[in-house]
Amino acid sequence: MTLNNIEDKLIQGIASITSRDKSSIEADMPFHKLGIDSMGFVEILVFIEKTFNLKLIELDLTKKDFETIHSLASLISRKL
Amino acid sequence: MVSSKSKRYLSGSDWVINTLDYMMKATTGAGNMSQIVLALDSAIDEAALRVRLNRFIKEFPVLQGNVTRDYKLTPYWKIPGKIAADANLNVHHAESLGSCEDVLSLLGQSVNTPFKNDNEHLAFHLIKGNQRSFFAMTFDHRLFDARGAEAFLNLFQRYLADDDFSVSGDICFTSSSALTGWMKKFYAGRNVNRKIIALSKSTPEALPLPSGEKKSFRYRLISFDADETERIYDNAYNEAGYLMEMPYLLSVVIQTVHELFRSRSRTTSSYLIPVSIDMRPGKDAVQELFFNHVSYLFFQAQAKDTDNLKGLINSVKQQMYEQVKAGFPADLAEASLLTRIAPLPVLGKLLHLPLKGKMATFIFSYLGKNPQQPPEFMGIEIKNIFHMPRVPAPPGLGFFCNYFNGQLNLVISYLEGLVQNEEINMLEAGLRKRFGAGQS
Numbered sequence: 001m002t003l004n005n006i007e008d009k010l011i012q013g014i015a016s017i018t019s020r021d022k023s024s025i026e027a028d029m030p031f032h033k034l035g036i037d038s039m040g041f042v043e044i045l046v047f048i049e050k051t052f053n054l055k056l057i058e059l060d061l062t063k064k065d066f067e068t069i070h071s072l073a074s075l076i077s078r079k080l
Numbered sequence: 081m082v083s084s085k086s087k088r089y090l091s092g093s094d095w096v097i098n099t100l101d102y103m104m105k106a107t108t109g110a111g112n113m114s115q116i117v118l119a120l121d122s123a124i125d126e127a128a129l130r131v132r133l134n135r136f137i138k139e140f141p142v143l144q145g146n147v148t149r150d151y152k153l154t155p156y157w158k159i160p161g162k163i164a165a166d167a168n169l170n171v172h173h174a175e176s177l178g179s180c181e182d183v184l185s186l187l188g189q190s191v192n193t194p195f196k197n198d199n200e201h202l203a204f205h206l207i208k209g210n211q212r213s214f215f216a217m218t219f220d221h222r223l224f225d226a227r228g229a230e231a232f233l234n235l236f237q238r239y240l241a242d243d244d245f246s247v248s249g250d251i252c253f254t255s256s257s258a259l260t261g262w263m264k265k266f267y268a269g270r271n272v273n274r275k276i277i278a279l280s281k282s283t284p285e286a287l288p289l290p291s292g293e294k295k296s297f298r299y300r301l302i303s304f305d306a307d308e309t310e311r312i313y314d315n316a317y318n319e320a321g322y323l324m325e326m327p328y329l330l331s332v333v334i335q336t337v338h339e340l341f342r343s344r345s346r347t348t349s350s351y352l353i354p355v356s357i358d359m360r361p362g363k364d365a366v367q368e369l370f371f372n373h374v375s376y377l378f379f380q381a382q383a384k385d386t387d388n389l390k391g392l393i394n395s396v397k398q399q400m401y402e403q404v405k406a407g408f409p410a411d412l413a414e415a416s417l418l419t420r421i422a423p424l425p426v427l428g429k430l431l432h433l434p435l436k437g438k439m440a441t442f443i444f445s446y447l448g449k450n451p452q453q454p455p456e457f458m459g460i461e462i463k464n465i466f467h468m469p470r471v472p473a474p475p476g477l478g479f480f481c482n483y484f485n486g487q488l489n490l491v492i493s494y495l496e497g498l499v500q501n502e503e504i505n506m507l508e509a510g511l512r513k514r515f516g517a518g519q520s
Contacts, residue, residue: 019362031323037448038326038400039357046405057401061322 092416
């Protein structure tokens with residue numbers, strides 16, 4: 001799966017979880033600007049497990065991994 | 081689906097909230113109410129506030145609705161054509177607003193005062209001092225959940241701030257009696273039942289309720305300053321991980337409550353904490369202001385594991401993850417639709433059954449950063465905002481966190497007589513110590 005594919009899937013999932021229009025979310029958007037709380041964040045982690053078969057909750061995630069959707073996609077790409 | 085300006089079918093969570101309201105009126109003399117308080121930097125123009133408040137309230141007939149049923153059995157909110165009465169605004173003059181305790185005592189009186197009748201669901205309180213003032217909106221949880229009430233107050237603030245801001249409460253509510261799709265509800269109910277059976281294997285600890293009726297709720301507000309708040313959020317990041325403030329705050333509260341049980345020399349086994357979560361689909365901002373759009377996650381903590389903060393946080397995170405992955409909050413919302421055919425007294429008794437009357441150890445909620453919050457009220461700077469909920473009893477004890485303007489607030493709400501003043505002091509000291517904050 002290419003980085004672009006991962007980003008597209010993430011944007012789709014995040015749009016659904018945050019009830020935002022897909023077109024309003026960009027890959028270089030900082031995560032904290034998406035208005036996500038602990039619950040929304042866990043929903044994203046569950047979405048990642050179901051979509052990419054990766055259980056990120058068990059890893060030590062850093063702010064850097066979630067700087068932008070692009071950086072999260074890079075993390076997923078490395079782990080796949 | 082029904083679209084109507086005069087009728088809005090209640091959801092399952094609305095009906096559970098109505099049941100809690102019924103039970104609280106029986107046990108504490110007032111219903112399932114809460115209050116949002118704005119602490120303001122100076123005195124407020126009472127006459128101007130009254131005029132604008134009356135105009136604003138009259139835009140929303142839904143505010144004076146009441147619960148009824150028709151031949152379809154599903155309860156609904158009957159909405160009048162227009163608002164008959166002026167806003168219930170009470171003004172308290174206090175030349176010098178003394179300590180935080182004095183102010184909380186006044187505010188406590190307002191949230192413990194029952195509404196005048198079954199069509200009144202909102203009351204406003206203005207506490208006027210010379211140098212500062214407090215504006216409180218007391219609300220019926222049957223009409224608003226905490227986020228909805230905050231959003232409604234935000235709307236009023238925007239209305240106050242801008243003469244050209246138009247607001248229309250002439251809302252055509254879309255709702256459903258939803259007495260179809262029985263298989264879906266059955267499967268959701270089965271999943272919820274399995275979870276409740278798993279939780280009920282260990283009866284949760286709860287503080288014994290004081291005897292006597294018509295007990296009021298009391299409050300302790302713990303406000304952390306900007307430096308302390310920053311330290312708490314840093315701790316949350318270091319101990320729990322990115323965006324994991326809720327599991328961190330909850331784990332620290334569990335440790336502190338465990339200390340309270342230990343101080344009473346009670347042999348404890350496990351604690352159970354329901355945490356409300358927002359389920360708004362975000363489709364219609366105005367409709368979603370009203371009624372309840374919450375579901376719950378349930379967290380269990382073994383008393384023997386509470387000393388290890390890291391382990392406790394990991395357990396809370398894991399439970400959160402598993403419940404979200406299993407779709408538990410959505411199943412609970414779906415299954416609770418079935419409860420609406422049960423009359424309130426019957427559902428009240430049913431809610432007590434699975435956990436032998438001990439419904440939870442305490443209630444917890446965390447309202448995070450709200451970027452929509454205007455910084456002023458009628459041109460006056462808002463110094464702080466916090467919530468003062470009455471908590472269903474049992475358990476009669478709740479911890480409510482919110483974040484405003486760089487500051488974290490934690491309000492302890494407790495039924496009079498459930499815990500003593502020294503014990504509340506101990507809880508505050510324990511929380512401050514564990515958060516790495518200074519003593520008040």
